[in-house]
Each structure stands twice: as C-alpha cells, then as structure tokens.
Amino acid sequence: MAKRKKKKFKELVIGVLMGGMSEEREISLISGRAAASELRKNGHTVKMVDVDRNSVEKIKKAGIDVAFPVLHGRYGEDGIMQGILEFIGIPYTGSGVAASAIAMNKIKTKQIMKAAGIPTPKWMVMCGRDGFKKTGLKYPLVFKPEDGGSAVDVAIVKNVSQARKSFEKISSGGRAVLVEEYIKGTEITVPVLLDRTLPIIEIVPQNEFYDYDAKYTKGKSTHIIPARISEKTRYEASALALKLHRELGCRDYSRVDMMVRGGRCYVLEINTLPGMTDVSLFPEAARAAGISFYKLIITLIKEAVKRS
Numbered sequence: 683m684a685k686r687k688k689k690k691f692k693e694l695v696i697g698v699l700m701g702g703m704s705e706e707r708e709i710s711l712i713s714g715r716a717a718a719s720e721l722r723k724n725g726h727t728v729k730m731v732d733v734d735r736n737s738v739e740k741i742k743k744a745g746i747d748v749a750f751p752v753l754h755g756r757y758g759e760d761g762i763m764q765g766i767l768e769f770i771g772i773p774y775t776g777s778g779v780a781a782s783a784i785a786m787n788k789i790k791t792k793q794i795m796k797a798a799g800i801p802t803p804k805w806m807v808m809c810g811r812d813g814f815k816k817t818g819l820k821y822p823l824v825f826k827p828e829d830g831g832s833a834v835d836v837a838i839v840k841n842v843s844q845a846r847k848s849f850e851k852i853s854s855g856g857r858a859v860l861v862e863e864y865i866k867g868t869e870i871t872v873p874v875l876l877d878r879t880l881p882i883i884e885i886v887p888q889n890e891f892y893d894y895d896a897k898y899t900k901g902k903s904t905h906i907i908p909a910r911i912s913e914k915t916r917y918e919a920s921a922l923a924l925k926l927h928r929e930l931g932c933r934d935y936s937r938v939d940m941m942v943r944g945g946r947c948y949v950l951e952i953n954t955l956p957g958m959t960d961v962s963l964f965p966e967a968a969r970a971a972g973i974s975f976y977k978l979i980i981t982l983i984k985e986a987v988k989r990s
Contacts, residue, residue: 696728699758704756714730714958738766776933792805800929821839828857862950867948870909873935875934
C-alpha cells in the first residue's frame with residue numbers, strides 16, 4: 683500500500699470550529715467568521731464547522747487536517763470538544779482535555795490557585811441542593827456560575843436580598859455558585875502566548891464591571907495598552923499569569939484576568955479559548971506586540987500541527 687504523501691502546511695484543510703450549544707454561541711460564531719475570513723484571505727483552505735450534537739459526524743465529514751476551535755462555554759471550552767478531537771485523531775489548537783476541563787470550572791481553578799499560593803479574592807461555594815446560606819464574607823460580593831464565560835449570569839451583589847436573587851438564578855440551572863469578595867481596583871488581563879506574556883491590558887468598563895455587554899459592544903469599555911500599573915506590578919502580574927497557565931497544564935495560549943488593588947494582584951480566573959472578535963482582548967494585545975491577527979492564528983495552528 684502506497685504511503686500517503688504528507689501535505690505541505692499551506693495545503694492543510696483548516697477546520698474552524700464555532701457556534702456550539704452554550705450561552706456564548708453568538709460570540710463564538712463572530713469569532714469563527716473572523717478567523718475563517720483571515721485564513722481564506724491569506725490563501726488557506728478553510729471549513730467552518732458549526733458545532734452541535736452531531737459534531738463528530740460533522741467534523742469527520744468536513745475532512746479537516748487541523749482544528750482551530752473558537753468555542754466558548756460548555757461543550758466547547760470544557761474539554762468535551764477537545765476529547766472528541768483526540769478520539770477522532772485531529773490535532774487542534776489550545777489546551778488539552780484535562781487543562782480545559784479544570785480551567786472551565788472556576789471552583790477547581792480556585793482550589794488549584796489556593797494550593798499553588800496564587801493570590802485570589804476570598805471565596806466560598808454554594809450548592810443549589812443545600813439552598814442559600816450566609817457567606818461569612820464582606821459585601822459587596824461577586825456571584826458567578828461554577829462554569830461558563832463572557833460574564834454570563836455574573837453579578838455584583840451588595841446585600842443579602844440581591845445575593846439570594848443571584849443565587850436562585852444561577853443555581854436554578856443545577857450549577858454550583860462561586861461567591862467571592864469584590865475587589866475594587868484596576869482590572870487587567872494578561873494574555874499568555876507560547877509560554878510568554880503579551881502586553882497587559884487595562885480594562886475600563888462603562889458598566890459597573892466588565893460584563894457581557896461591555897465585552898462585546900463597541901464603546902462600552904476602554905482598553906488601555908499598556909496597563910497603567912507600575913513595573914513591579916507588571917512583573918508580578920506576568921509571573922502569576924504564567925504560573926497559573928503552567929499549574930493547570932495549559933498550552934498554546936490563555937488569558938488570565940486580575941484585579942489590582944494597592945499594588946497587589948488578585949487573580950480572578952483563566953480563559954483557555956479567548957475570544958477572537960474585532961473587539962476581543964487577545965488579538966488586541968497581540969497587535970500591540972506587533973503580531974497581526976493572521977500571524978496569531980497561524981502561530982497557534984502551527985503549534986497544533988507540530989504535535990500531530
């Protein structure tokens with residue numbers, strides 16, 4: 683039997699996996715279209731795969747050589763799609779199954795941060811089956827679903843009444859609730875690309891915090907690059923982002939969100955598949971480092987191909 687000829691990089695069929703079944707589907711579609719357009723513009727063959735319950739058959743039918751997932755939330759960023767791609771035998775960009783699953787779970791991530799000595803706001807967990815309970819933490823507090831992204835269902839609560847309402851909304855879907863003390867300060871995000879940090883971005887939202895609206899509506903937040911923090915704080919933020927990236931076993935890229943108060947960094951969470959829309963933070967940081975959107979995508983895809 684003749685040996686199959688290895689394709690040159692430019693001949694590879696790139697599958698942009700987008701959409702999905704989470705609340706962040708629309709954002710994923712925007713990210714996917716942007717990435718696919720950039721690749722096609724530069725002469726690559728691209729198959730856009732709208733991920734749903736028939737993903738395995740869709741991906742097989744597409745005949746792709748490498749996958750570029752731009753999925754967000756459940757079933758796409760949590761290790762499930764990564765597991766499907768491993769099973770089918772298609773190399774893909776981003777973190778593997780275990781790192782994706784752990785990073786998606788905010789509670790597990792908090793536990794790892796605690797064990798690794800990474801500073802993070804005080805926190806506790808409420809489970810729906812146990813009902814609402816006193817937190818023992820000082821208001822205002824931030825209530826978050828245990829998983830998910832784009833600040834969906836995240837709320838800053840200032841009293842017990844608001845806390846109960848937020849708890850009931852999040853837990854009604856069967857999810858545990860992460861409760862953490864609200865750190866008022868400078869919000870920053872630290873992108874990690876190939877085990878190095880990109881320029882740190884300071885986020886100034888028009889809303890009370892960097893919520894879904896502020897993230898994806900032009901003009902609803904201001905991004906300042908480089909962030910207006912001291913060199914000492916910049917060094918600390920970069921070191922903490924790399925430490926969490928490595929502790930979780932992430933690869934290729936991630937984005938670590940933090941608050942800075944009194945010159946001290948508090949790590950909030952990590953995103954293993956950052957958004958790729960025209961207002962997204964990761965591509966913006968890459969541009970500030972002299973890396974075009976196309977070069978960013980290709981750099982990630984080449985890493986995936988190396989692993990195949």
